[in-house]
Amino acid sequence: MSYLELEGLHLAYGNAPAVENLNLQAGEGELISLLGPSGCGKTTTMRAIAGLLAPRAGHIRLAGQDITQLPANRRDIGLVFQSYALFPHLTAFENVAFGLRLRRVPDASLRERVNEALRVVGLTEFAQRLPANMSGGQQQRVALARAFVIQPRLLLLDEPLSNLDAKLRVEMRSELRRLQRELGVTMLYVTHDQEEALALSDRIIVMRAGKIEQQGTPEDVYARPRTPFVADFMGWDNLLPAAQAPAAARARAPQATHFAWRPDAVNVGLGEHTGQVLARNYLGEYQEYLLGTPFGHIKAYAPVGAQWPEGHSVSFDLPAERAAPLMET
Numbered sequence: 353m354s355y356l357e358l359e360g361l362h363l364a365y366g367n368a369p370a371v372e373n374l375n376l377q378a379g380e381g382e383l384i385s386l387l388g389p390s391g392c393g394k395t396t397t398m399r400a401i402a403g404l405l406a407p408r409a410g411h412i413r414l415a416g417q418d419i420t421q422l423p424a425n426r427r428d429i430g431l432v433f434q435s436y437a438l439f440p441h442l443t444a445f446e447n448v449a450f451g452l453r454l455r456r457v458p459d460a461s462l463r464e465r466v467n468e469a470l471r472v473v474g475l476t477e478f479a480q481r482l483p484a485n486m487s488g489g490q491q492q493r494v495a496l497a498r499a500f501v502i503q504p505r506l507l508l509l510d511e512p513l514s515n516l517d518a519k520l521r522v523e524m525r526s527e528l529r530r531l532q533r534e535l536g537v538t539m540l541y542v543t544h545d546q547e548e549a550l551a552l553s554d555r556i557i558v559m560r561a562g563k564i565e566q567q568g569t570p571e572d573v574y575a576r577p578r579t580p581f582v583a584d585f586m587g588w589d590n591l592l593p594a595a596q597a598p599a600a601a602r603a604r605a606p607q608a609t610h611f612a613w614r615p616d617a618v619n620v621g622l623g624e625h626t627g628q629v630l631a632r633n634y635l636g637e638y639q640e641y642l643l644g645t646p647f648g649h650i651k652a653y654a655p656v657g658a659q660w661p662e663g664h665s666v667s668f669d670l671p672a673e674r675a676a677p678l679m680e681t
């Protein structure tokens with residue numbers, strides 16, 4: 353049986369449905385990301401699991417228990433949000449200790465658990481600091497320690513890194529992964545950043561307008577998108593309706609409604625088609641070309657050494673074997 357199970361979940365605000373018939377399962381110790389654009393229902397789903405929003409229909413089960421009707425404070429679920437929501441007048445130690453004090457954990461054991469939590473997030477030296485005297489990344493680590501020190505049955509993280517600068521985000525990403533492994537805690541992670549989801553997750557659930565569009569391992573959703581929406585979201589920038597796609601691609605997957613190519617799959621400088629260079633951008637590792645073609649605009653990456661000036665014609669190819677065959681849902 354799954355450790356966390358959402359079954360036929362319907363969630364709404366007033367008369368406006370936000371999530372429809374959501375079914376999702378997570379194994380114990382899994383890190384699952386909910387990935388999707390703004391407004392697709394990620395936060396709403398998290399709020400329902402946390403007990404902050406009552407479902408209109410459906411069930412939520414955790415560790416074999418139906419928690420659909422259980423009040424939020426009895427679910428044993430840890431939450432970390434985008435805003436760290438630390439108590440500004442409490443030190444790092446006291447922020448982490450807060451939940452344990454509420455649970456009347458005896459002093460000696462409390463001190464031991466808080467110190468261990470601070471150690472795990474690498475903040476032993478900062479125990480007596482106030483949030484105002486810590487960096488964003490350190491504050492977020494306090495928020496994390498505060499969430500897992502109560503030994504929750506499930507940890508929900510809603511865009512926890514989005515207030516951090518790009519470099520720190522990447523650092524915290526691998527730290528989170530290490531932490532999750534070390535604690536063995538089941539995590540549900542909300543993000544709209546596909547790179548973050550790919551780097552962190554055991555499994556990714558791609559959501560669109562309140563529904564699951566595709567789920568699978570990071571490699572599944574990145575390398576084998578099944579719908580135009582997922583392909584577009586995962587950076588398959590060249591998306592063609594089947595009727596406009598090269599015949600060789602159509603012959604490989606006659607049922608597909610669309611085909612997509614990643615920019616690095618497009619061959620520039622050789623091939624049976626001709627396009628015009630509309631724009632050329634130097635991106636460091638490679639050169640990005642925007643081509644005007646009979647298929648519409650095509651984006652391609654080529655080695656930096658290759659030089660086709662703007663306005664010139666260039667041959668190109670959309671190799672059938674590098675195409676993702678897609679089905680519009």
Ligand SMILES: Nc1ncnc2c1ncn2[C@@H]1O[C@H](COP(=O)(O)OP(=O)(O)OP(=O)(O)O)[C@@H](O)[C@H]1O
Nearest residue numbers: 365368370388389390391392393394395396397544
């Ligand atoms: N408090 C609310 N009252 C009314 N409608 C809401 C409320 N919160 C969210 N919604 C609506 O519910 C839908 C899902 O929103 P939700 O916040 O779950 O999306 P999200 O995927 O988490 O987006 P984001 O990445 O922007 O946080 C949206 O259509 C949104 O407008």
